[in-house]
Amino acid sequence: MNNLDATDLRILELLQENAQLTTKEIGAKLQLSNTPVHERIKRLEREGFIRKYVALLNPQKLNRSLTAYCNVQLKEHSRPYLDKFEQEVTCLKEVVACYYIAGTFDYLLKVMVANMDEYHEFIAYKLASLDNIGHAQSAFVMKEIMESTALPLK
The missing domain is CATH 3.30.70.920 (Lrp/AsnC effector binding domain/regulation of amino acid metabolism (RAM) domain)
Incomplete structure (x- = not known):
């Protein structure tokens, strides 16, 4: 998968579950410090694996049912x-x-x-x-x- 290792894939999984996780929270789950997590996320963004971060809205609450x-x-x-x-x-x-x-x-x-x-x-x-x-x-x-x-x- 284009030079992604197991740590990269796990970071992507975690961000797909909750894009508001901090690098500290991700690092704790992966047993890594902030710096390597931050560098990996920046590389994943730069290389286009992460396109953008969004909030998923509730259509019923916004009259789009x-x-x-x-x-x-x-x-x-x-x-x-x-x-x-x-x-x-x-x-x-x-x-x-x-x-x-x-x-x-x-x-x-x-x-x-x-x-x-x-x-x-x-x-x-x-x-x-x-x-x-x-x-x-x-x-x-x-x-x-x-x-x-x-x-x-x-």
Whole structure:
């Protein structure tokens, strides 16, 4: 895994569980002092293994309790059309993830909104207003069984 040793992997696991851990707390778990832990974390950041640190928010508390996955098929597939769609869709605040996919559809969007009325507004007045949309198909999350932001490292 690109010159990562067991200590690096353990640091990454710990940070995925809780990015607020201090170097002292990580060091205590690994039986290392602050300096080597700090140097390893800085190297992992510099080499791009750690992209950023974020807070995971509760969607229900923030009135974003409806999650929909929307498959989008474009009419045209030349690079300029794909680039334009990607640029436009990233400006839609309801879209929290967008994937370019293979198969029947071209893109998979993860959309989070307050309720079905807000989703209808999103589809009818935002997504449908983008150029080159051919077809969209939605699936709605009824119950979240499991979600993780942690990558498997072993």
